[in-house]
Amino acid sequence: MTARNAGSPSISKSEQAYTAIKAKIIGGEFTPGYRLVLAALAADLGCSVVPVREAIRRLEAENFVTFERNVGATVAGIDPTEYLYTMQTLSIVEGAATALSAPLITGSDIARARAINEQMRECLNNFDPVRFTALNQQFHGVLFENCPNPHILDLVHRGWNRLQALRSSTFSYVPGRASESVAEHEGLLQIIESGAPVEDIERAARAHRASTLDAYLARSTPEQQAQVPLAFSY
Amino acid sequence: MTARNAGSPSISKSEQAYTAIKAKIIGGEFTPGYRLVLAALAADLGCSVVPVREAIRRLEAENFVTFERNVGATVAGIDPTEYLYTMQTLSIVEGAATALSAPLITGSDIARARAINEQMRECLNNFDPVRFTALNQQFHGVLFENCPNPHILDLVHRGWNRLQALRSSTFSYVPGRASESVAEHEGLLQIIESGAPVEDIERAARAHRASTLDAYLARSTPEQQAQVPLAFSY
DNA sequence: ATTACGATGATTGTATACGATTTCGTATCT
């Protein structure tokens, strides 16, 4: 798609560059630390450097790349603590988004989420982490996408994007966590179904993500753990 | 090495443009809806349009401006619900930042915050909203700046910036709220001093901001209130 | 009087050109 001739480029080259570069970062093609050379990107995209620069600026503002004057841009996220910080931030904003979304959730939403969780359970047998991760995102999407506050929703999306970028480069799958996760999902659904107070829903959603983080930390080296002065797991 | 002499620009024009435009938005010189014309900005800054474009892209990514292809950029935040969304988002991230920061806070930090709050109390008599607002930011800054998670801290800063931009254009001061606020500040300090669980601190910090939002809503029109499907005040 | 339509001006989108800065290899000196 996106016929480049067509006389009318419906989207600007700047936008194309932004989308393309971001996709490669999230997709893992550009791993953290990768140096983004403007001329090379421009040649790759078939445009001049000006649109590429604008795309880089946007990505810079979203913390996908770091930029240094007269030196250039590199893909952000070299720091191993980046994953921890991102997970913690997401636990907070996603918890809030899920809680705010809960009063607006319908029975069919719940059913849809439960069906997705069933598929995840099946994934546990025929080991398929990629599909599992995709379903996981779908599941949580059902729970938080109704959030009426667009700012918070935006923060959640950015967190997921960032996480995906980090995962595709430096993340190690935590064995055994997957089955726990499926069980926690069902618990989360029951809490929401029961019409529990929003603070309970928020706490549960936050704890669910914090558990994943804890599982990751339990497998990491003590040096890494020492770098995490947070302990927000309640 | 690389002694930068005064003649050469130590920071790029792109950065200058970004800082200048952002300052004018936050300062209220560019009110929401204001149309940002590239050539005019460039002339004002004494540079060409290219650096201005890059600055606009960054501001776009930070949601300070909205951008439409072939039309241009306008200062964001026309929507009156913007204030509500921003306050709610800030209540969540600032609450989390304050809670995460609390275990690292020293006695002198507390004393400093208390001194600032004293100055705020004095401001109540000789009515000075500008100074009051500045002190308010200082006060909360002491409480959340120790937050070890840079992502969350960044979100808090962005929220405050956004709030400042909205306030300087469309915000009406809520009379009577100021004295309540000072009292709540003291309560917050006591909770932190007492070494209460982090969840209590988070709840208190969040409730403090939610109270300001509630006070605002109580004075607003029913139509505005109807647009707020959130009710996160626990 | 109203509406459709086309010309005109304003503004954005992108390419190219060139100066400025950094980086890195290499030769020279101690």
Add this chain to the structure above:
DNA sequence: AGATACGAAATCGTATACAATCATCGTAAT
């Protein structure tokens, strides 16, 4: 041999030029 100074290549920063697009307004036809 190691350190340092120098120069060349790579890359970034910005200005300018021009094409593409959109908004506005005047005019003519109904």
